[in-house]
Every structure is written in structure tokens, then in C-alpha cells.
Amino acid sequence: MKKMMVCLFLFVLLTGCRNKLPEPESMIAEASDQINRPEIMNIRHIVEGRNIKIECIVTGVSFVSSDKSNGKILLYVDGKQYGEYTTPAFIVKNLEPGTHRLKIEVVNHNRLSYGINRQFLVTIK
Numbered sequence: 136m137k138k139m140m141v142c143l144f145l146f147v148l149l150t151g152c153r154n155k156l157p158e159p160e161s162m163i164a165e166a167s168d169q170i171n172r173p174e175i176m177n178i179r180h181i182v183e184g185r186n187i188k189i190e191c192i193v194t195g196v197s198f199v200s201s202d203k204s205n206g207k208i209l210l211y212v213d214g215k216q217y218g219e220y221t222t223p224a225f226i227v228k229n230l231e232p233g234t235h236r237l238k239i240e241v242v243n244h245n246r247l248s249y250g251i252n253r254q255f256l257v258t259i260k
Contacts, residue, residue, distance in 0.1 A: 176251050187227040193241055198223050211238040234258045
């Protein structure tokens with residue numbers, strides 16, 4: 136009788152959860168590449184009157200002219216090129232009142248894009 140009970144127990148144990156495993160009660164999290172991706176370009180700007188102070192921190196690009204990985208910043212205001220800067224911080228002066236779309240693009244010394252750009256809106260009062 137004992138052998139039969141042990142065999143029955145082993146049979147139930149080995150075949151009981153064979154077809155479908157129960158789902159866990161907790162929520163399943165999906166992986167995202169957005170969480171761990173570092174920012175390549177960080178922009179800070181301050182509007183003071185009709186001027187905008189802009190600071191760009193770009194990972195992997197230097198703005199020192201003697202460096203081989205040097206770069207420039209092209210600034211577009213409302214779709215038109217406004218200026219070219221060789222420093223990571225600069226001032227945009229005398230913008231007209233209203234809302235403007237600024238685009239910042241990082242290029243090399245030959246004006247070939249690094250593929251790093253950012254757009255944002257500013258309002259001049």
C-alpha cells in the first residue's frame with residue numbers, strides 16, 4: 136500500500152503541471168532601451184528680455200579648436216540659420232517678441248553633421 140501511495144504521489148508530481156504553468160500574480164515588466172540610454176546633448180537656456188543664453192553639453196564632442204573631435208554648433212531660428220558657434224555657451228541677441236523655434240545642430244569643422252540636434256520653443260515677451 137505504501138509503495139502504491141508513493142508511486143501515485145510521484146505520478147501526480149511529475150505530470151501535474153506539465154501542460155500549462157500558472158501565470159504569476161504580479162505585473163510583467165517589459166524592457167525599454169529608453170531607460171538606460173544616456174543623453175548625448177543636454178541644453179539649458181535662459182530668456183532675458185530679447186536675449187537667450189544657451190549652454191550645450193555634448194557627450195563626445197569638444198569645442199577646443201586643437202582637439203581632433205572638435206565641433207561647431209549651428210543655430211537655426213524659425214528654420215533660418217542664425218549663427219555658427221565654436222563655444223558650448225553663447226547668447227542669441229535681439230530676437231523679435233513672439234514664439235520662436237530654435238534648432239541646435241552639432242557639426243564637425245567641415246560642417247558635416249554628427250547627427251546630434253535638438254529643437255525647442257522659446258517665447259520672447
